[in-house]
Amino acid sequence: MDLHLSIDPDQPLAAQLYRQLREAILGGRLQAGERLPPSRYLAERLQVSRKTVSEAYEQLLAEGFTSTRVGSGTFVSSLAQSAAPTRSAATSLLQPAARWRRLPVAPFDSPVQGWRYNFAGGTVSMRRFPLAAWRTSLQYALRQMSQGSGFYAGVQGQPALRQAIARYLALNRAVRCDWQDLLVTQGAQQGLSLLAQVMLEPGDRVAMEEPGYTPARSCFQSAGAEVIGVPVDDEGLRVDLLPANVRLVYVTPSHQFPLGMPMSLARRLALLEWAREHRVLIIEDDYDGEFRFQGRPLEALQSLDRHGLVAYLGTFSKTLYPQQRVGYLLMPPGLHEALVQAKLLGDRHGDSLQQLALAHFMERGEFARHTRRMQRLYAERREHLLLRLQGDLATWLQPIVPMAGIHLAALLRPGVDPERLASEMRSRSIGLDSLAAFYQGPAQAGLLFGFGCIELDDLQAGLDELRLALQAACQ
Ligand SMILES: Cc1ncc(COP(=O)(O)O)c(C=O)c1O
Known part of the structure; x- marks a missing residue:
């Protein structure tokens, strides 16, 4: 096989390679059953690292475009080819905006494979999952809905749920919270997306932990931002290495994603001070801190903040289940209106049935x-x-x-x-x-x-x- 592939060294390499190979498969230039070149060979030919090629190959494998046979390599799968004519025509006629073309491929866009x-x-x-208790809450929510107006609900989400979340945050996470400042989102990811939308202009700079949560990075990049990775050590983000002129800093202080250490109190205070000095928004993603196994929880950045600089994100994806798509954003005062507006323009509000059921589930102590x-x-x-x-x-x-x-x-x-x-x-x-x-x-x-x-x-x-x-x- 002599496949023409061209690599622009200034763009993310694995993503380019993945896209070109995928297009070659969908367009039929690579036929079902055909073997992809060995990663070492392709890496040498394109003058990229073998890791880059492996990343692209793994993505193709995860999405079912290829399959592997132990000892003999990677092959184009027949399933992928059956989707070819329509998909390839669509990709060649239309192109997304440049910042979406440059976006590295997010690793989380395919469902978990059937691993043993x-x-x-x-x-x-x-x-x-406590199905019986959830069913009771859903039935309650259905009855509530049947007595409703038949019109849209409030953009910020069901008041009963926001009140239940506010009580939960005050009691369990020591987060100071007025329920009126809570926005119910479709998972923490929508909170990130709304914050990116209202905070960032193309070309703005964002700082986040390196390594860090890739879907957050991609979200900022999709808004046209340049994301700067700031190293972490065993106390969390190296605040002393934060770059100048950033619009926002994204952190996971309870449980650094992916390495796992909490951010020390000294670092939390230093980060807040730095943000105050530079007038920068901090996004605190508290995605799974509910499950604590040792030590006392450190105070959330949000509860240490005296200047309204922290946007606090939470989710039910870990405590309940990710497909429910319910999260929340505690909005800092200065961004309140813009965030509510952005939510309205995006999807107006989430699913009221889920929200009412969840409020009931929490109020009854089931959560x-x-x-x-x-x-x-x-x-x-x-x-x-x-x-x-x-x-x-x-x-x-x-x-x-x-x-x-x-x-x-x-x-x-x-x-x-x-x-x-x-x-x-x-x-x-x-x-x-x-x-x-x-x-x-x-x-x-x-x-x-x-x-x-x-x-x-x-x-x-x-x-x-x-x-x-x-x-x-x-x-
Ligand atoms: C760092 C981090 N933030 C947020 C989430 C949850 O996102 P969502 O609420 O959109 O499911 C996850 C899930 O894995 C995560 O690892």
Whole structure:
């Protein structure tokens, strides 16, 4: 196969390669069953790193454009080709705006594959979801709706839900909160998107943790911002390395995403002081701090803030389930009106039925009960995972022990070939994210272990398989 591929060194390389290969598949230049060039060969030909090629190949694999056969390489899948005529015609006639063409491919746009051992981040245990209690709340919400006006609801979301969230935040997260300042969103992601929309002009600069939450980075980039990765250490964001002239800083202080350490109190205070001095918005993403396993929680940036500089984001994706798409944004005073306007222009308001049901679920204590139950379950999984990572897997992996959250990161020790490991894991059906997916610049080699949905037996069996994969990736 001699495929023409051209790479612009100033644009994200893996994303370009992925797009060109995808177009070649959809356009029929690469035929079903055809083998893609070995990653080493293609990397040499294009003068890019092998990691770049592997990233593009992994994305194609994750989306079903290709499949792998152990020992013989990567092949164009027949399924992908069947979608070819319509999709390729559409992609060649229309082009999105330039900043969307330059956007690196977000790694989270495809559903979790059917892994036998699923350690993927962002998952929760649906098996444990209290269906009967939720059904009662939904029925209550339906009755409420049937007595409603038949017109749209308020843009900020159902008052009953905002009041329940405000009580919850005050009690559990020590977040000072007037329910009138809460905006109910479609997950934390919509909160990010609204903040990007109202804060950023193309060309603005944004600072965020490196490594960091890739969907947040992509969201700022899609608004035309230049995102600057600021290193983290064991106290969280290096405030002393923040660049000048940024419009906003995005952080995950309760449980740094993806590495897991909390931001120290000293850093929190330093960040607030820095933001005050430079008049910069801080986005505090408190996405899974509900699940704490040791130590006392540190005060949220929002509750330490005296100058209205913090936008606090929360979500029910971890405490309930991600497909529910309910999150919230505690709006800083200066942005209140613009954010409400942006929400109205985007989707007006979320699903009132879900919101009323959730308010009822919280008011009846079901939410607190479920969270407590899950906390015990996750604590057990975390303990077993850490015992293994610090025990028989310690030869290859060095875990970063987090105090909170439902995933943890472990660094790969020298001597393990990450690409071989990835292919060994695939062939053993182990779903584990690589830390590389969360870096903008050069990455530390490591793995992210989500323990939201994996049952204890599978967790142990999956780690047995992982040990075999690690052994094979070292020879
Ligand atoms: C850092 C971070 N923020 C937010 C979220 C949740 O996003 P959403 O509420 O849009 O599901 C996640 C989920 O994995 C996350 O890891």
